[in-house]
Amino acid sequence: MxxxxxxxxxxxxxxxxxxxxxxxxxxxLDEETPVNTQPILHGRSYFSALGTxxxxxxxPDAPPTLSKSCSxxxxxxxxKSLLSSISSLLISPSSLxxxxxxxxxxxxxxxxCTRAFSTSGRMSPLKDRKWDGGYTFKPFEIQTxxxxxxxxxxxxxxxxxxxxASNIAASxxxxxxxxxxxxxxxxGGILQGRKKFDVLGASRASRRSIWRLALEISALVAVxxxxxxxxxxxxxxxxxxxxxxxxxxxxxxxKEKSLKNWVMNKGDEEWGPVxxxxxxx
Numbered sequence: 001m002x003x004x005x006x007x008x009x010x011x012x013x014x015x016x017x018x019x020x021x022x023x024x025x026x027x028x029l030d031e032e033t034p035v036n037t038q039p040i041l042h043g044r045s046y047f048s049a050l051g052t053x054x055x056x057x058x059x060p061d062a063p064p065t066l067s068k069s070c071s072x073x074x075x076x077x078x079x080k081s082l083l084s085s086i087s088s089l090l091i092s093p094s095s096l097x098x099x100x101x102x103x104x105x106x107x108x109x110x111x112x113c114t115r116a117f118s119t120s121g122r123m124s125p126l127k128d129r130k131w132d133g134g135y136t137f138k139p140f141e142i143q144t145x146x147x148x149x150x151x152x153x154x155x156x157x158x159x160x161x162x163x164x165a166s167n168i169a170a171s172x173x174x175x176x177x178x179x180x181x182x183x184x185x186x187x188g189g190i191l192q193g194r195k196k197f198d199v200l201g202a203s204r205a206s207r208r209s210i211w212r213l214a215l216e217i218s219a220l221v222a223v224x225x226x227x228x229x230x231x232x233x234x235x236x237x238x239x240x241x242x243x244x245x246x247x248x249x250x251x252x253x254x255k256e257k258s259l260k261n262w263v264m265n266k267g268d269e270e271w272g273p274v275x276x277x278x279x280x281x
Contacts, residue, residue, distance in 0.1 A: 051122045053262045066265040071116050079254040085239040086214045094134030100141040113142045125257035133246030211273040236269030
């Protein structure tokens with residue numbers, strides 16, 4: 001879990017030379033935060049402001065973003081399910097909620113997890129809350145494990161060894177219809193061999209690729225209303241369509257009552273899935 005997340009602030013505080021919570025009487029608004037809204041905090045800033053939405057990366061010298069911490073995203077997922085907006089048009093969210101979250105025993109803070117995720121913490125206003133469309137507040141169970149992953153930051157390192165982050169990632173998908181299985185390598189989030197901002201460099205897990213796949217599926221199964229919603233001109237029109245109204249209401253109420261200083265990340269919705277429309281057979 002990202003160190004900037006509210007569920008791990010005690011761990012971050014304990015790692016400091018002085019674990020006393022920092023003063024947060026005057027929390028400054030960021031430049032991109034609208035006036036009269038609560039500020040969104042850097043992950044490692046203002047330790048005494050617990051239970052609040054934080055952004056990542058948590059390093060104070062990193063360029064500011066509106067990407068939320070992992071624990072904040074997990075809190076929201078307890079209400080909106082694990083589905084994205086696009087996949088919610090094809091699949092019911094009612095049975096796609098996390099039932100448990102497993103954390104290393106060495107990094108588990110019961111107090112922090114209770115505050116971040118449970119009905120006795122910041123999510124308490126949503127206890128037993130249900131919305132239309134199969135959306136409901138489903139808190140997950142926190143489990144722990146003593147197993148340490150091979151590349152854990154707490155592993156024993158040899159002399160001269162150190163752990164460094166990598167910008168290379170790989171994905172593998174088993175396929176019943178294609179041989180061999182589908183694989184791809186990403187460097188900095190771009191397909192290996194492609195240039196940055198090249199549409200052809202998008203991963204299968206990118207919003208553009210998922211949108212295109214959903215559009216193809218809706219054409220094949222011939223559900224006119226869903227096909228029409230997905231065949232919109234840009235991404236914004238799709239995620240704000242009438243069929244996602246229940247999802248939008250669930251998210252809005254969650255942010256209003258439990259994640260109060262969640263600042264929307266807007267400005268990149270004006271793009272389409274492909275150069276040409278996919279025609280319905």
